[in-house]
Amino acid sequence: MAKITVAKNAGYCYGVRRAIEKAESLGGKGQKVYTAGPLIHNKFVVEQLEGKGIFSREDIESIPDGAAVVVRAHGITLEQQRRLLEKGCQLEDATCPHVGRIHRIVEEESEKGRHILLIGAGKHPEVLGIASRCKSCTILENPAQAEEWAEKNSQIAVSVVSQTTFNREIFVNCTKILKNACKSINIFDTICNATDERQKEARTLASGSDLVIVIGDQTSSNSRRLYEICLQVCPDTLFVENAKGIPEGYGRGKQAIAIAAGASTPDLIIKEVYDKMTDEMNIQETESFAELLEQTLKTLHTGEKVTGVITQINPTDIHVDLGVKQAGYIPTTELSDDPNYVIADNIHIGDEIEAYVMRVNDQEGTIMLSKKRLDAVKNWEVLEKAVETGEVYDCVITDVNKGGVIANVLGIRVFIPASQTGLPREADLSQMVKTHQKVRITEVTRPRRRVVGSIKAPLMEARREAAAKIWEEIEVGSVYTGTVKSFTSYGAFVDIGGVDGMIHISELSWSRVKHPSDVLKIGQTVEVYVIALDKEKKKISLGYKKAEDNPWTKFESNYNVGDVVPVKIVKFMPFGAFAEVLPGVDGLIHISQIADRRIGKPEEVLTIGETVNAKITDIDSEKKKISLSIRALLDASNTEPEEVEAEENDAE
The missing domain is CATH 3.40.50.11270 (Rossmann fold)
Structure with a gap:
């Protein structure tokens, strides 16, 4: 049919x-x-x-x-x-708002000292009106002219605009040439969205039709362009000014007929053409022309929920076809409150999109829309349910507030009290800003637009799950990567993934350590191993110092009795001086072995921090003791060191 x-x-x-x-x-x-x-x-x-x-x-x-x-x-x-x-x-x-916008652009760009390149039909009244508002302007009608101009003027700072109803393909080709040639160029896409939509729709209709009738005045550039587009995809395309231009019997035998009309064609003429073709084809109308017209003329109001199709994506706004005469658009700031929202990942030309009508501007023929406001209404309901279900959401901390931090969840502001951030009391909350967190919604009061969440709750839950797994698998010798949480005078506590273990100060280093902070820092990631555990009391003892770093092992591997070594004096005792052979390994120089004469105190000859040569006279591997002698190097007779072990033991 x-x-x-x-x-x-x-x-x-x-x-x-x-x-x-x-x-x-x-x-x-x-x-x-x-x-x-x-x-x-x-x-x-x-x-x-x-x-x-x-x-x-x-x-x-x-x-x-x-x-x-x-x-x-x-x-x-x-x-x-x-x-x-x-x-x-x-x-x-009554200048078209889209034309008025071009006037403002060229005036502002001209004031900046930029040359205006106007792409359009040179004698068209719109083009002449735009050109008159430029301090310097060149009109380009095709890519050849653009290429010729660019070859001679590539050093000039230019701003490019287009006639609102111009051929987009020509505009795109011209701008490609200019972008490649000009060193300083600003390009403004000023082709009217309604023109784009009209031409796209005409091409689509023509591609699926046996016959196309384009209605418009012969002097109308946008009507002639419609005719050219349709003719490219449907050879049987007729360009008429009114119903009288359609030959009698024209179109009989055709199954699919499309009618398109230029922007200057009144509804009355379109109806006459529609009625004539309906009579010619003897078609029983299922929907009157008046009803079709009413659909395109319907008015939207602020606060309405609408559904449209994305037709254009720009850096500052998204164009949406709402099926009405006014042009719908969504400012990019009204797409989402999520700071991680990426336009290219979420919306595409041809996608259907729901939005909220923010403002209808009858003067400019535009409808401002907001997606994030409509989403917010839906997301309030989602968060209310989340209080009951306990669902956890990924979020980004956006700010610090009195008493806590602010997060963004599904485009809605969520307050997280300091006690629920998971940080210790008195911690600097600003360190959380811009970090990714998991949050559980604990309270929603929609009338007050208040949402409260907790980072601590999902952290504790995850910690409990991790702890249960660790207690199932842990054994002496297990190695873990943990985080230093706190210090005491006797050691450091380390979180090994849900469970805390303690490194005793003696297990931090082979050298003497006065305080754990001499070796570790709060928040530091460390590798530790289990040296003891009590599952009933939930206690874990951890080791940090590595066996391969044991300085006594290094000493025994490199030194023997009789070796002469440089040592540093580190401590005085009544019976002698202790000297560092290696970091972590000290030896005793008995008072009788300090000099080749009798002295009352070691400090009569030595000073703390002094480095002297000494001979290793004895190594007790079991007790890890070393005996040293300076006298042995001074005494020509090389007298054997006196027995001092008993005195050492008494002193200790």
């Missing part, structure tokens, strides 16, 4: 409809109204407007002084505007 499809984006765009409504509102007051050139590119509409007292004048001078003048959707040049004001005319600005 044959089917006729009317493009959803057929007919007036927002800017054109707005211009006509402004003109008609002035004409309805009984006064003559003029437009500086045709209000829109459609002869039928211009004739209709004259019947309502609204007259088009190409020549500014032919407009009476003091008359009411509507500035057309394409805008006018600054010179035309100046002249009209000189004539005392009252201007009603």
Whole structure:
């Protein structure tokens, strides 16, 4: 069965409809109204407007002084505007908001001393109006012109804009050439989103149709572009200004017919074409044209929940097709409150997206949307349920607040009291900012917009699970990587993954240690081994010093009785002096072996920290004692050292 499809984006765009409504509102007051050139590119509409007292004048001078003048959707040049004001005319600005935005861009960029490159049809009134607002401007109509300009002017700082209804393919090709050649370039994508959508839809419809009818004035550039696009994919494409342009019997035998229309085509003409083709094809309507039109003209309101399709992704906003005349967009700041949200990972062109209507701007024909606000409503419900289920969420700590820290969970602010951060009391909470944590929601009070969470709770749970596993597997000799948690005067406590063990001060180093902090630091990652454990009392003794680092082993491997070695005096006793042979290994120089004469005290000859040569006279491996002699090196007779062991034992 044959089917006729009317493009959803057929007919007036927002800017054109707005211009006509402004003109008609002035004409309805009984006064003559003029437009500086045709209000829109459609002869039928211009004739209709004259019947309502609204007259088009190409020549500014032919407009009476003091008359009411509507500035057309394409805008006018600054010179035309100046002249009209000189004539005392009252201007009603109906310039399309998208064109007005380009005016602002080129004015700002010109003030910065940048040359404006305007890509568009050179004689088009919109292009002329934009160019008049530039201090210096070059109009480029195709890539060849862009390449020629770039070859001669690559050193110039340029800013690039486009006519709103221009061919996007040409615009993209031109900007590629300019980007590769120009050393300083700012590119503004000013092609109207409605134009893009209209052309994309026309191409899609044409590709699935046997016949396409494009409606528009022959002078309308956007209508002609629609015709060219459709003709590329459907050879049987007809370009008409109204229903009279369709030959009798045209389209009979076709199964799929598409109707597209330019932005200056009134709904009345589209309906006439639709009705004629319906009669020609003898099609029974399942949905009236009026109903189709009503769908495209429906108005959205602030606070509504809407669903649309993503059509364009820009650095600052996301364009969304809502199926209405106004252009929907989501500022990137309204996508998510999650600081780790990555646009490229979450949304793509063609995706369906739900959003909340924040503001409808009838002046600019835009609808500002917010995804994060709609998500927030859903996520409040999710977090309320999480209090009951105990679900744990990944989050990032964003700030420190009085009494705790702030996290972001599902786009919602969550307060975590200091006692629930998992840090010791009096710890610096700022160290948690920008860290990734796991949080459990413990309280949700939606009317007060208050959510409280705990990092400590999931940490403790994970710690209990880890501890249970460790107690199942732990045995003497097990090696663990742990974190130093705290110190006492007699040792250090280390978390080995849910269980704390203690390293006695004697197990920290082979050298003498006054305090654990001489060897370790709080928070340090260490490798330890189990030297004893009591599962009933839940006590674990850990070792840190390594057997291979035992200085006595190193001594026995490298030194023998009779060796002469440099030693450092470290301590005096009444019976002699202790000297360091190696770090961690000391020997005794008995008072009788310090000098070749009798002395009363070791300090009569030696000083603490002094390095002297001494001879190893005895090694007691069992008791790990070394006897040293300076006298042996001084006494030519090399008298054997006196027996001092008994005196040493008495002193100890």
